[in-house]
Amino acid sequence: MAIFVQFAIGLIFGVGLIVSGMSNPAKVLNFLDAAGIPAGTWDPSLAFVMAGAVAVTFVGFNRVLRLGRPFFAERFSLPTRADVDRRIVVGPAIFGIGWGLAGFCPGPALTALGFGSSSALIFVAAMFAGMLLARFTAHLPSRARVTTPADPHET
Amino acid sequence: MIATPFTPLASLLGGALIGMSAVLLMWATGRIAGVSGIAARLFPPYEDSEFPGRLAFVAGLILAPVLVRLTTGGLPEQTILAGTPVLIVAGLLTGFGAVWGSGCTSGHGVCGLSRLSARSLVATIVFMAAGMATVFVMRHGS
Secondary structure, X not given: OHHHHHHHHHHHHHHHHHHHOOOOHHHHHHHHOOOHHHHOXXXXXXXXXXXXXXXXXXXXXXXXXXXXXXXXXXXXXXOOOOOOOOHHHHHHHHHHHHHHHHOOXXXXXXXXXXXXXXXXXXXXXXXXXXXXXXXXXHOOHHHOOOOOOOOOOOX | OOOOOOOHHXXXXXXXXXXXXXXXXXXXXXXXXXXXXXHHOOOOOOOOOOXXXXXXXXXXXXXXXXXXXXXXXXXXXXXXXXXXXXXXXXXXXXXXXXXXXXXXXXXHHHHHHHOOOHHHHHHHHHHHHHHHHHHHXXXXXX
């Protein structure tokens, strides 16, 4: 049961990406192109996607978290870290460069696979390689100072 | 570059659906809907009891276009101008950075900001700025 629900939740996410236009990298890149503002080619749509998503999530999280526990799990697993360390700057900086190069971030890239796009397939394969590389790098002995593993859930 | 039309209503609606999905995932599993986190944990050593759920979520993401095509008879335009070498470099950086920075556009940009997380705010500002700088160099650098 939980699996079908999570499949449906993934579907809703993907449909949201398609409806919002974010499954089209050209639209993302035209948002990121600040020089497009004076040129008149800027596409502010992504800001509206963020606004719609954050508004619903902000209200929804507040309500859901007031419930004692999630429907299919024992407890809520929320990120607890609050410190702004070097990794929270360096990681997103690297991520942002990749995002700006192709216009893909992980969600839209996965949804683009369902369009039958071979470009998306190349991107997603490289993305998974990058993820595994980051996890491996985080565990290198020379990085022993970094006590926490690269944990994507620690937002 | 290829011009794209500004779509405030569709983008707001699509964004609301993404938010709804994040809220539902929190309700169902108690987890943040961070796509990079969920996707990265499809690989070892994360073969825990939540693995099937993560796989189902990613399958839903991938199959969403099939649902849209079946219900509306078509799919919106998708323009990917990047060639294979750029796609590979972009994918590597995006994947590496998302794990290194504990999240991506969904985990930090949507869920983190909604939770008023300082880490997510920093992350969102940094990847937006880095993305904009990259597009500027790529399009107007030479």
